Amino acid sequence: MTKPTGPPNSSSSRGSTGPSGDGPATGRLLKLGSVVxxxxxxxxxxxxxxxxxxxxxxxxxxxxxxxASRTLSYTLALVFAVALAVSxxxxxxxxxxxxxxxxxPVRRIVVFLLGGVSEIxxxxxxxxxxxxxxxxxxxxxxxxxxxxWGIGSLPPTRSAAQVMLILLAWSNLVIAVFNVLPGLPLDxxxxxxxxxxxxxxxxxxxxxxxxxxxxxxxxxxxxxTLLANSLMQRTDTVDLASVAGxxxxxxxAAFLWFGASQTLRSSELGQRAEALQVGHxxxxxxxxxxxxxxxEAVRRVAQARAAGIVVIDRGGLxxxxxxxxxxxxxxPSRRPWMTVADVARSLEPGLVISDSTNGEELLKxxxxxxxxxxxxxxADGVSRGVMATVDLARALGLPQPNPIRT
Numbered sequence: 503m504t505k506p507t508g509p510p511n512s513s514s515s516r517g518s519t520g521p522s523g524d525g526p527a528t529g530r531l532l533k534l535g536s537v538v539x540x541x542x543x544x545x546x547x548x549x550x551x552x553x554x555x556x557x558x559x560x561x562x563x564x565x566x567x568x569x570a571s572r573t574l575s576y577t578l579a580l581v582f583a584v585a586l587a588v589s590x591x592x593x594x595x596x597x598x599x600x601x602x603x604x605x606x607p608v609r610r611i612v613v614f615l616l617g618g619v620s621e622i623x624x625x626x627x628x629x630x631x632x633x634x635x636x637x638x639x640x641x642x643x644x645x646x647x648x649x650x651w652g653i654g655s656l657p658p659t660r661s662a663a664q665v666m667l668i669l670l671a672w673s674n675l676v677i678a679v680f681n682v683l684p685g686l687p688l689d690x691x692x693x694x695x696x697x698x699x700x701x702x703x704x705x706x707x708x709x710x711x712x713x714x715x716x717x718x719x720x721x722x723x724x725x726x727t728l729l730a731n732s733l734m735q736r737t738d739t740v741d742l743a744s745v746a747g748x749x750x751x752x753x754x755a756a757f758l759w760f761g762a763s764q765t766l767r768s769s770e771l772g773q774r775a776e777a778l779q780v781g782h783x784x785x786x787x788x789x790x791x792x793x794x795x796x797x798e799a800v801r802r803v804a805q806a807r808a809a810g811i812v813v814i815d816r817g818g819l820x821x822x823x824x825x826x827x828x829x830x831x832x833x834p835s836r837r838p839w840m841t842v843a844d845v846a847r848s849l850e851p852g853l854v855i856s857d858s859t860n861g862e863e864l865l866k867x868x869x870x871x872x873x874x875x876x877x878x879x880x881a882d883g884v885s886r887g888v889m890a891t892v893d894l895a896r897a898l899g900l901p902q903p904n905p906i907r908t
Contacts, residue, residue: 531612540598540608547615548587554750555583559669566665578662582669589646589674590618593681596642597622597635597689604631616757617677629700629708636692643678647671685716687761709769716762720755727751774898779860783894784878784887785809792821792843796829799842810888812877813846820885822846823853825874847873854879857886868894 531543556579563582564575594611597620601608609621620639626632654667682690691712699708731748787810788802799811811829813822828845829837847853852871857880859867868876868891878886895901 537595537611538599538602541610542591543610543612544587545612545614548613550615552580552583552587555586556580558747559583563662563665563669566660567662568660570662574662578666582666585666585670586673587613589643589670589677592646593639593643593677594618594620596638596640600635600638604634606631606635616754629696632699633693633696636689636696639689640678640682643674643681647674647678650674683719684712685719685758685762686712686765687716687758688719691716691719691762706769706773710766713762713765713769716758716765720758720762723758724752724755727755771898771900775865776861778864778894778897780855780857780864780878780889781886783889783897784857785890785893787812787885787888789814789818789820789885790842791816792841792846794842795838796832796840796842796845797834797837799824800829800837810875810890811842811846812885812888813842820849820877822848823875823877823888826890827874849877853877855889856881864894 531545534542534544536542556576559579559582560572560576563578564570564572567575567578570578590613591611594613598608598611601620601622604626606626607623609623611618611620622635626635648671650667650671654664654671681688682693684694685691686695686709694715695708695712697708698711699705702708727748730751731744786806786808788799788806788808789812790799790802792813792815794802803809803811810826811824812820813824815821822843824842824846832840832845850871852867853873853876855864855867855876855878857878872891874891876889876891878889880886
């Protein structure tokens with residue numbers, strides 16, 4: 503009895519992202535409960551897999567189980583689909599428990615169309631922790647495969663229970679083997695990442711190596727799917743299950759390719775973030791009293807070849823910052839009658855950034871207080887100018903919004 507099962511994907515994503523980088527919105531997920539303090543969700547897309555497995559395995563189970571009726575075979579196929587989802591969940595719990603043991607909390611576990619994902623908060627600090635977390639899931643699957651095979655092998659009666667146990671044993675073996683393939687976003691990719699990190703002492707390089715390997719694995723899965731599809735056509739055994747299996751193979755290949763590609767983009771973004779320096783992003787600004795007309799402010803900016811407007815009080819202290827977009831959207835006929843105070847945003851603490859804030863610290867600051875412009879000050883408390891988020895996005899290589907002409 504060796505009917506293969508589709509290889510559910512499993513990954514232990516970092517940060518608060520899901521399998522594709524942006525996890526499914528919680529509102530679209532069904533919460534099943536919590537295990538070891540971590541909420542468990544199932545995506546509606548899992549229903550597609552459950553239906554595919556039920557339709558694909560009903561006839562197989564009827565052939566394997568003596569005296570099984572059509573109704574019983576479909577019922578057992580559905581039970582097998584649920585048991586396979588439980589196996590995926592057990593795999594993810596392996597990741598979760600080891601992650602918690604090394605001090606990284608897990609936001610949630612999601613079972614979805616192509617498998618499951620453990621959404622781990624934060625990043626590992628040591629290669630061995632990365633290796634341990636990644637290895638835990640496949641280890642659970644290998645263990646389940648061995649236990650289920652051992653129980654199902656005795657005695658050889660071809661009963662429904664025995665057939666189901668052997669089938670689940672094979673399925674867990676497939677889950678384990680598939681997930682140790684050496685490429686992100688699979689667990690094997692994280693194992694490779696940990697090893698390259700340990701040898702080369704460079705986490706960024708290790709991530710990129712594992713991501714490129716993930717692209718290779720994705721292409722290999724796609725090619726194997728094409729070959730399998732070609733063989734099925736030659737043997738005239740094409741049916742609904744074969745077509746669905748081919749579609750699933752291509753879906754897995756696409757998932758792996760996009761997951762690896764997203765990791766590469768994130769790694770490149772991280773490299774650029776490390777090189778960020780506020781001093782390289784400062785725009786010169788003009789400092790104007792609150793009652794200055796907007797038209798005059800625009801003239802002063804052009805005269806001084808500046809790129810920012812800071813509102814000051816009578817004592818010369820900075821009190822607000824003017825958004826470039828607000829002036830650009832203001833009709834020219836209204837500019838002489840409105841003051842910079844009318845279009846300024848008060849300088850709350852988050853809008854002030856030290857000129858020594860760089861790298862990841864700068865990104866965290868901007869994420870904590872989103873704005874289009876920030877006032878940059880030196881260690882002496884004196885303003886150095888303005889930093890615009892559009893310049894920050896450009897430095898990170900992110901897509902730029904359509905410019906607004908003034």
